[in-house]
Structure formats: structure tokens, C-alpha cells
Amino acid sequence: MNSEKRIIDLNLGDKVNRIFYIKETEFRLRRDGRTIDGFLKISDGTGEIEAIYWDMPPSKVKQLEKMQFAQIDGQASRKRKDGELQINIKSITEGQKSLLQLEDFIPSTPFDIAELMEKIDGKISSIKNQYLRSLLLSFFQDPILRGIFRIAPAAKKLHQAYQGGLAEHTLNVAEICEKICELYPQINRDFLISTALLHDIGKLEEYQFEGVIEYTDKGKLIGHVVMGAEMVDAKIKMIKGFPEDLAIMFKHTILSHHGKLEFGSPKLPSILPAVALYYADDTDAKLNGLIGLKEQNKNIDKKWSEWVWWLERSFYLAEQDILDPNREELTD
Template structure:
């Protein structure tokens, strides 16, 4: 269901060059198979099989909504960047027995690997505009937002900045939500969260729904396969 939902969003990309690039990846059976299985991280967010697809679908969906709210954003560029921003993670992580970094994951990282994968597909396309390729490359390299978070460049145009914010939001909501779900302390507050440096209030306000609204189907979600160890520091 998640892969079909992602394809549905990407099929609405109108820019012929970006659509051709996205379609190259979607037509690559090896890529799609690994993309559907890969985790999005080792420890913090979407750190389970299928997590990368879930995270990518979420960021693409938010990119679609954000572009509808802010007409100054190039929707096709933002949605395509959202699709491609983490593809390097299919090579960054191995997950045969548990989730861990591959050699190229440790030596290069998913930002560099993702750019290399995009460049390989661009080599199969004729007349792809260099200016568009440059912007996509920048979006992949800058989506962590700051140097201290692993980006060699900070976002320097609207779509790149928006992608960083959406990626960060989805990662933190997922990671924090799972932390709160796993908390077993009695009372209204969670245990201390070292990543965010605070306790979190976990009780709902009166009347808050605990299940999807009637008539609405919950978005597909993968279950957890590997749980992070308590002493492991979060890594996106």
C-alpha cells in the first residue's frame, strides 16, 4: 500500500525531466525491492524494516501539501527531492541480522551515496538540464540542514530549505512518538529523553481520539523489528 501511495504522488509530477528521473528509479526492480525493505536509521527514527519507505512517503505527502499552501515553492522539485533525499540509505545500512552500517555507509554515508545513485540514473537520460541536476544534488547534500548534523552544505534555496524542515519534522515526530509509546513509567510524564534533554507529558487531553476518525483509514505503517539499545546514541 505504501509503495502504491508513493507512486501515486510521483505520477503527478509534471516536469518531464524530473518525472523521467523518478520513473527510472521506480522501474529499477532491484532498487524498488531494496527501497521497500530498508530501514531509515539504526537507532532514532523509522529504525525498522520498511522504515525508509514509510519515511519517504510521509515526507513526499507533506511536500505535496506544503507546495499547495505556498505557491512560491516548485512542487515538482520539492516532491522529487523528497523522494530522492534518502535513497542512499539502501546502501548505507545492512539488516540481515540487525541494523548496522555497511562499509560504504560508514566511509561515505547516505548523502554521498544518494548523489552517486542519482548521477548514475542521470547518465541514462538525454538532455537532462544541468541546473535541475545541480538543485537536486544540493537538496540531497543539504537536507540535514547544518554542518554539525552531517550536511556539507546548508540549504540555499526555498525547496531545499523546505525539504530539510519536512525531513527533520517527520524524523522527530516518529522518533519521539515511538519513545513515548514505549515508555512504561507510571504517571503523566515519560522518563527523561536524552536526545531532546527533557521529560514529555504523555497524557491526552479529554476527548482526544485514540483511533483514526470514523470513516478515515489509518496510513499504512510498518511494525518495529529491531529495538535500539538504551545506551546507543540516536543517529538519523
């Protein structure tokens, strides 16, 4: 019996009978005007999956809308549309929240968050420019901001969309920037690493992430790029003697880190480190997003992914077999 299987380990036909966290619910009425199908997005600490409650009792709708944790009895099947795994629900009842830890049901970074924070702190103490170091400390030594940063996701969907994802992404971007500085000593390391560590700080206010990752109203209306620059501006004003021109360069680099107007940056990167930060950020976001896509598709027997909206193409998923140095050579 595989009823305790985690989402990441599910295979076609596996039965599940355990508690999941309900992230989303949607109810669709069929054309007959009577039959209701429930489409749920459920998660455990290893991932998320769609679960469908075909022809559900109408009396369950209200109950399900309010349910946070559910005991689900069901079986893994494939979606006809794209072959992805889903769970067909046989029965669903409320899971006892008092017995559960939210952290066990919400995906979180595979890395040790304390270690990630330690590495970020190490980067901060390596910054020689006193103004930049003070600015970084004003964020990372603030117990409330630090607490939120530790659990914040890097995104809602695209990359590192789990607890601790922001710390992981921030450190990755800073590490890519370190390499860039080694190759291009013309770029000021103190400045690039400092902007890397704060580039997505606006995400602390862009999302609410107790349980489900959701945009806040402010996040939807303003977005983390501008919110981050505002947060940095507020902290800079508290640092005595912070040079005005350095503040402008810093805010420019935060504001332009998405690289293009259509990606939410009100200004294009117009100084050397801002261009470097844009590429470093894009590198980690895209590679992490694609690695996640391959992971999601690993149990699906198909060579091409579905259309990936954020890259406007499908991805070939099976290059590993071709690139494997130990592959069996084809013989006639």
C-alpha cells in the same frame, strides 16, 4: 500463563517462554574475574527488549555469540536504573531457524508496504517535468532497487527503524511537502516532491538490514547524504538531455537535506525547496522518533523520559492526561 506474550504487550512479572531473534549480545565480566553476565537485545515482530542472563555458564558464551534465534525462558522485570522493562533469562537454547520466518521477528512498518509503494508510484506519475519523472522512474522501476527500498529501514535507531520504514518515512515527507506546496504555491511542486521521494535514497547503501540493521562500511565512511547525491548523479548521467542546472539544484537539495553541517550535510539548504525539504524531513523524523519514545515508555510509571540524546532534553510523557477533554476535573 502469558508465556506467548509479544514484546509490545509485556508487563512487569510476565513469564515468557518462546523464540526471539537475537539482535545483539554483550558479555561483561564482574569484578570477581569469574562471573559473566550476558546482555542481549532480542526482538520479535512487535519490538525489542533487553534480556539479561545473570551469572551465565561460561560455556554458553561461544554458543550465544553465534545464535540467531533463541528459545528463551524468562520473566519481565524492571531495570533499577530507569524503570524500563527487561527480561531476566532463566534458560536459553537455540531456536530452530528452519521452522521460522525472519520477517516474524524483525519489526516492520505497521502499514501495508504494497500500499505505501502504490502511493509513491502515484506521486511519481503526477510529476509533469519529464526529466524529474524519468529520474524517479530510474530508481523506482529498477527491480533490484525497488526490492531493497520496500524493506529498507529509515534509520538504525531514531525513527522508523524497522522494515518498510524508509518507504513510510519517504511517503510522509512527500505528503508534508504536498501541504507545504498548497500553502506556498511559490515552491515548485514537481521539484519538491521529486527530491522528497529521493532524499534518503542513499540509505539503500548506508545500511545492511538482513536481520539486524547495521551500517555498511561505505555508510559509516561516507553516509547516505553524499551517497544519495552520488546515486542520483549516476542516474542523471543516463538520462539524455537532463539539464545541467536542474541536476545541480537536485543534488544540492539532496546534499543539504540534513540542514546543518553538524548533522552531516556538506552544504546548507540555499534554495527555497531545499529549505522546505529540510523542515519536512526533520518534522517526520522527530515526530516519529518522539511517538516511538512515548510508546516505549507507555508501561512505565514516570512523567519524564530519560535524556533523549538526539534532542538534548528529557520529554514530559503524561501530557495526554492533561489534554484529555474528558478528564475528570479535580475537586477539593
